[in-house]
Amino acid sequence: MKVINLGTKEEACHYVSNELLKQIIENKNSVLGLATGGTMVRVYEQLVNLIRINEIDLSEITTFNLDEYIGIDYDHPESYYTYMHDVLFNHLPSWNEERIHLPNGSSENLQEEVIRYEKLIDEEGPIDIQILGIGENGHIGFNEPGTDFNSLTSVVGLTESTIEANSRYFEAVEEVPKEAVSMGIKSILKAKRIILLAYGPKKAQAIQKLLTGEVTTDLPASALYNHPNVEIILDNNAYLSETDKEKLDVID
Numbered sequence: 001m002k003v004i005n006l007g008t009k010e011e012a013c014h015y016v017s018n019e020l021l022k023q024i025i026e027n028k029n030s031v032l033g034l035a036t037g038g039t040m041v042r043v044y045e046q047l048v049n050l051i052r053i054n055e056i057d058l059s060e061i062t063t064f065n066l067d068e069y070i071g072i073d074y075d076h077p078e079s080y081y082t083y084m085h086d087v088l089f090n091h092l093p094s095w096n097e098e099r100i101h102l103p104n105g106s107s108e109n110l111q112e113e114v115i116r117y118e119k120l121i122d123e124e125g126p127i128d129i130q131i132l133g134i135g136e137n138g139h140i141g142f143n144e145p146g147t148d149f150n151s152l153t154s155v156v157g158l159t160e161s162t163i164e165a166n167s168r169y170f171e172a173v174e175e176v177p178k179e180a181v182s183m184g185i186k187s188i189l190k191a192k193r194i195i196l197l198a199y200g201p202k203k204a205q206a207i208q209k210l211l212t213g214e215v216t217t218d219l220p221a222s223a224l225y226n227h228p229n230v231e232i233i234l235d236n237n238a239y240l241s242e243t244d245k246e247k248l249d250v251i252d
């Protein structure tokens with residue numbers, strides 16, 4: 001695992017958008033694993049600019065998103081389908097909608113849906129680059145603490161802490177869905193290369209735990225130690241110096 005502190009949010013996001021760009025330029029049939037959350041908004045803004053400047057055709061690119069809420073329609077303003085279209089897909093005309101994949105959290109048969117999605121990843125994959133954010137409790141995708149590292153795409157319950165953290169995107173905490181369809185930890189680790197991006201002080205504690213090197217289901221992101229090609233991209237706020245760590249112990 002490589003851990004790189006790029007100092008600022010802007011630089012950290014730029015590293016990720018630039019690696020996606022390089023992948024797309026290298027192979028016009030690339031398969032990208034995409035993530036949502038506030039963390040990725042700037043990455044996608046930068047990527048849109050880079051793709052426009054370089055006049056890149058995206059029609060052969062395949063994308064898979066990590067997760068989608070259950071209990072809100074795909075056209076709900078806070079669905080990940082809406083997020084991805086608002087932030088990335090609608091800004092570039094050459095995406096091929098048939099190659100854009102998100103789990104369908106509104107499916108009437110979720111058991112079939114999770115099998116369909118995992119099978120599709122296997123058929124169209126492997127994913128060349130999977131980008132990840134991290135939850136304040138160390139979740140990746142919507143794989144909460146306690147999730148088996150062998151998990152495949154499934155219906156998952158969200159913890160109180162995730163519901164609370166994600167309530168900033170909804171009008172009230174009661175409106176945050178309590179379940180989602182998420183790629184599992186094993187599904188995520190099928191990617192050839194993984195880049196996890198974390199910035200800001202709210203992620204410092206999860207990153208601090210990750211960097212202890214302990215591999216435990218209490219911290220889903222620690223499963224990444226079982227993958228040979230992972231980069232953790234940070235800013236000064238998410239990466240704690242020794243002095244900062246002491247402060248964190250005091251807070252604990």
Ligand SMILES: N[C@@H]1[C@@H](O)[C@H](O)[C@@H](COP(=O)(O)O)O[C@@H]1O
Nearest residue numbers: 036037038039133134135141142
């Ligand atoms: N399911 C998503 C994750 O994929 C994301 O990485 C994380 C962090 O979100 P944010 O970037 O808004 O802090 O939580 C959400 O719940």
